[in-house]
Amino acid sequence: MDNLENPLWGDDWTEVRELFDNLQPGHAYLNHGGFGNAPRTVRANQEQWRARMNANATRFFRRELGPGLNTAARAAAEFLGAPAGDLVALVANATxxxxxxxxxxxxxAGDEVLVTDHLYETSVWAAGRRAEEAGARLVTAAVPLDADAAGISAAVLDAVTPRTKLAVIDHVASMTARRFPVEDLVPALQARGVIVVVDAAHAPGMLPVDLASLNPDFWGGNLHKWGYAPRSAAAFWAAPQWRSALRNPIVSWGERAEYPHRLTEVGTTDRTSLLASPNGIAFLRALGPQRIREHNVKLVEYGQAALAAALDLDPATLPGDPGVPMRVVPLPVPFDDPRDLQAEISDRLGVEVSVPKWNGHTLLRISANIYNAPAEYDRLAAGIKSVL
Ligand SMILES: Cc1ncc(COP(=O)(O)O)c(C=O)c1O
Structure with a gap:
């Protein structure tokens, strides 16, 4: 896997790839969507913050962390199009x-909480736990894998009843990589009196986000996936009417403070990833968000087509959404434990992918980022039949 090239990006691709020098040599890392990755420059900035923390922890925690987090929260709020003057709360992750x-x-008691069969499992569990506590009922809307945007909206809205109080919807679903039309769904659900939580774990950096016009009730998205922040870094936003009711599940020094500080205090945890997150945003802007998006989508489409050819599938029948640099390919045979297959693909092909299990199907999910190259997807396609 030496001598990679990437004509889909352009002449400076080797320099861009070089910034991701933390990647395992010789391995094709096609699972950016799983955990994200940050370029060397951003990691170096985090290390500078860490050195300050370790040189004088009292100065850092008492006098530098608060102002640093405010600066980072302002950068994230601006990046995510929060209403003017509004801050987001910087938290560890979408979870x-x-x-x-x-x-x-x-x-x-008696309320209904609506989720979909695409929603991230732990978000479903959080909704289930909250419903159980309140004596409410968890309702799951089934959304076909190949539904178009109108079909996705219809499947969600058809599951709303007069008792539906809360809906938790993805912006981009993890298991299926489908993009939910949140710009239509959020107002449509709110018009039916439903409180909307958007799980936007993948959105920052992947898709343009404008919180002011989206205006969900609650929203959370990772900066460490497609926003090039170091792990772990995420932004949380709540509409003004909910802010006084917000509770940090971890009781810390923000307990008696207002939003967003109430949510950002977590004792002596290392928040240098959050402090470095503006550098991730700056990195993305310097390369050009549009250039990155277009490249990543073209590359993932290339990868999906290569896999389709290898598995004798018609690429036109495979799901995929505009702007989403992740694609799934349903595998012809189901696997009891998709993690075995993931490990097998890694060990035998030297390729890292995600293998979600969804509604009885085993899916193979690939991602594309600026450090990837077409030859990496060719390697997966060339070997996939041998591991199935
Ligand atoms: C849709 C969705 N929600 C939530 C999460 C959880 O993200 P994290 O592990 O960073 O908290 C993920 C992670 O992949 C995700 O894809």
Missing amino acids: AAMSIAIASVPLE
């Missing part, structure tokens, strides 16, 4: 954001 949001929604 924390969803937990805070779902736990803060007022529910009563």
